[in-house]
Amino acid sequence: MLQLTDDTPDGPDDVRSPGRRHRLAVVLALTLVAVAASAALVRPDDARTLPSTHSEPPIFALFQHDPAAQRRISVASERLVTDCMARAGLRYQSALLALDGEPQQEPQRPFGPENLNQLAPIDEPRHTEDPSLGTHAYLHALYGPTDQRVTVRGARFRVSGPATGCVATAARQLLGDDRRRWMLIKVLLFEAAEDSRRDVESDAEFRAATRRWQGCMRMAGTVAEDPLRLLASRDQRDMRDDPAMRADIRCKQETSYLTTAYARLSVAQQRRLNADTTVAADWTRLLGRQDRVAREVLAPDT
Secondary structure (H helix, E strand, O other): OOOOOOOOOOOOOOOOOOOHHHHHHHHHHHOOOOOOOOOOEEOOOOOOOOOOOOOOOHHHHHHHOOHHHHHHHHHHHHHHHHHHHHHOOOOOOOOOOOOOOOOEEOOOOOOOOOOHHHHOOOOOOOOOOOOOOOOHHHHHHHHOOOOOEEEEEOOOOEEEEEOOOHHHHHHHHHHHHHHHHHHHHHHHHHHHHHHHHHHHOOOHHHHHHHHHHHHHHHHOOOOOOOHHHHHHOOOOOOOOOOHHHHHHHHHHHHOOHHHHHHHHHHHHHHHHHHOOHHHHHHHHHHHHHHHHHHHHHHHHHO
């Protein structure tokens, strides 16, 4: 899922957007799932990730690019943090490394659930927390002083990360002097994804697809403006038995709503990427840099 972070565990007072209400609205429009606080990795679940009938929009494709490399980077980052904390005499418990099996990235769903299996609640991985977590010494070693932060700003959003501490040390080893640029690229891509999703709302073909979906939903006994607003109106965690949500899935299929929606979103996202081609280029370049370092960090395991 899209997340506004610098790929390191979050420290206290991490600021990511102009305000909580706006942030929640953006996350709903972009991903329709809860924001992960750290690594965007979940347990594999074939039932939830059935093959899609559409191509991945270009910004989402960037975030999904080379999942094996992204996995190595995440594991190497956690390894570096763990080793750094150990040198300080502290035990760092990584939520990522505690996962059983091979995690994968949660796919983007900017138009809501796409099959009935996605109406089921997500089973979040659990791990036992170390009692030392939350102590001043632990947090200071992990994040450094709370008043020492690295901050980048896009047009509307900003993200900050620790300037010192083990998290910062790991980030510097992976990215060197490019850490700030990497953080900014993630902000710019997040903003571009948000802007392109809003652009689609005025697209003639997308609006026609939404009208077809509305007509199908009325025939099913539900009046709704669009799939996102329908989803936002449901308050239960498990929606598999919700007639309106089941109708939503069926109507998306019968009206080819998702095919049109993703096609128009792809056009909108590409237009945003074309406005500054260095963003996508630097994303790929810096992902490659981190992967090279990650391979070195993990080499003793091979």
